[in-house]
Amino acid sequence: MLELFTYDFMQRSLLAAAMVGGLCSLIGVFVVLRGLAFMGAGTAHAAFAGVALGYLMGWPPLLMAILFGLATVWVTGWVEEKGRMKLDVSIGILYTATMALAILFIGLMKTYNAEIYGYLFGNVLAVTSEELGIIAGLSIVVIGAIVLFSKELYFIAFDQEMAEASGVPARRIFFLLLTLIALTVVISLKTVGAILVFAMILIPASTAYQLTHSLSTLTWYSVLIGITCSVGGVLISSYWDIPSGPAIVLLATVLFFVAVIFSPKRQRQSLAAT
């Protein structure tokens, strides 16, 4: 198994998996705490529609993915703020509408394009050096923003109205969070794919949620779990020759259920119940 590490493609994909896993599980903390779970799923499909349009028109797919992703989160964020509609309804509409657009764009293409399906299902083993550079660059931007605004992000995740009332520019921080979610989804498209990226955001933070009562500990656990699952998933995928996306997500899912079963919170509750 060790000779795997000597291949260039293997080193690239392990590095990409570690970065994407760390990034997704970090932003996931705020997604889970702020209750934006469905938002990320919608964003992933919107970003995929952007990719499809990019291939159809010959425009850069990643750029289109960013534009579609940002448009989706901003519209849904605006809708939530105005209170015009329940958030899950507006995301549900955008989610399916953007998926319809993606299918339409793919249908309009004259020829079968295998690359598009790479964005849908992801393949971290096929990451090129150039893509690795893009992932690294965008990861630094997103992680930098999270570190810089961490105290405000935690505050709005806990209680946005309270944050606003005590002098934090909560609205702007909320839209920053939405923007960072969209960027994270786009960064992760090529490696885990539009369908599975959302699991990478949701599962590590939810797993960590089972294990601790402290915000800072939760964050570290989440990132640790995210990186471990991504790297472990890539190793499993190349060793047994199975697709990398499912390997990562299923490994994370197994860990999640283990955490739920052995959660100290759950044990405390069952003790209190007796």
Add this chain to the structure above:
Amino acid sequence: MPPPIIHFDHATFGFPGVVALEDISLEIQSGEFVGVIGPNGSGKTTLCRAVLGLMAPMKGHLNIFDCACDELRCHHRARIGYLPQKGVVDRNFPVTVLETVMMGRYGTLGLFARPSGKDRKIALDSLAHVGMEGYRDSALGHLSGGQQQRVFIARALAQQPDVLLLDEPTTGLDITTQHNVIELVQHLHEELGLTVLLITHDINMIRSRVDRLVLLKTRLYAAGPPADVLKPEILSQVYGKDLVITEKDLVIVEDYHHHH
């Protein structure tokens, strides 16, 4: 007399088509303990949001501190420690008591600044003021309702505010805990010299403690020392039939819906 720190000048608040507070004129001096009373839906919480600068007046003016603007900037908001009406705290939300209180520092610190040891000390002092220093590493969700209120008051104190603004701080607590919380607020008012604005429907709980009562029902019906405000002819304008005055001249305002 120095200029008031909160000054409503014929201010009207609401949303298009809905007036929540109409033509309010009120001055609050630094160091005052003011109780705001009125029936449900009388605009008490709107008054709160107005003071926090979350709502600008549709008509008239509202000046807070030395700020002539009708909408507060974030910088001013940090000088008001706010205890929101008790919502449902998600009992599983993974936050410790100290992490909760540290959030009180965040608005004051402003963007980009990182909390330092000094901020941590202020947060710990705030916890000591409310008698919760022994719980700093406990999960917020594991505390009782009264203990959670103390932690949220500590978070407001951690802002090192000039004004403490409390919206129905005793709702959902048992009687003993209600008295403990109000006593704590009075103690903080006296010890720290804080201006306190306490919104409540429970007049008996605060009548002997506040400097002034403000009686609201969309309009401002009365503002003055409790003895001047708690008169049958004034209260009946606002509460109507829900008002009962016993032989001992004790004013009891029952929540109509609880008993009928």
